[in-house]
Amino acid sequence: xxxxxxxxxxxxxxxxxxxxxxxxxxxxxxxxxxxxxxxxxxxxxxxxxxxxxxxxxxxxxxxxxxxxxxxxxxxxxxxxxxxxxxxxxxxxxxxxxxxxxxxxxxxxxxxxxxxxxxxxxxxxxxxxxxxxxxxxxxxxxxxxxxx
Numbered sequence: 001x002x003x004x005x006x007x008x009x010x011x012x013x014x015x016x017x018x019x020x021x022x023x024x025x026x027x028x029x030x031x032x033x034x035x036x037x038x039x040x041x042x043x044x045x046x047x048x049x050x051x052x053x054x055x056x057x058x059x060x061x062x063x064x065x066x067x068x069x070x071x072x073x074x075x076x077x078x079x080x081x082x083x084x085x086x087x088x089x090x091x092x093x094x095x096x097x098x099x100x101x102x103x104x105x106x107x108x109x110x111x112x113x114x115x116x117x118x119x120x121x122x123x124x125x126x127x128x129x130x131x132x133x134x135x136x137x138x139x140x141x142x143x144x145x146x147x
Contacts, residue, residue, distance in 0.1 A: 004047055006083050008038035021111050025069050034059030035117075049063040090114075096141070105129065105139060117142045 015031035030031030037054040041047075052096040091103050094116050103123070115138050116123060123129055129141035 004040065004050065006042055008034050012038060012039050027060040029065070030058045032061045085131050086134065089128050090131060090141065092123045092125055092127045092129055094125060105141065107139065112139045113137060114139045114141055
């Protein structure tokens with residue numbers, strides 16, 4: 001196969017472009033496998049050995065470098081606005097009653113529609129609640145009890 005060198009080169013470029021576009025360590029391992037297969041093609045090795053080398057190198061790079069990459073390269077995950085709210089203690093500003101569909105609380109200077117975790121629970125203005133989840137644009141809270 002005389003076009004094999006172009007196939008491996010094309011795959012290498014494609015995987016690198018995808019990696020650059022996503023910046024999420026998604027195809028870098030396959031780019032490494034394509035590079036090894038390309039070198040084997042240039043050395044005159046049989047196409048089946050090239051395919052096996054591509055698969056094995058891609059798999060080995062994925063298995064042995066992904067944990068390192070996930071731990072050290074992508075470890076600076078910052079919480080988004082809503083992730084940072086979960087676990088916060090908030091003060092109720094309007095009676096929270098799931099059955100009457102009422103309730104608000106202020107978090108970081110913003111007013112949020114608020115519902116309780118349990119339908120029968122009612123929270124009065126001024127009471128403290130702990131945010132346990134966010135459902136759409138509603139805070140899901142439970143009565144805060146100091147530990």
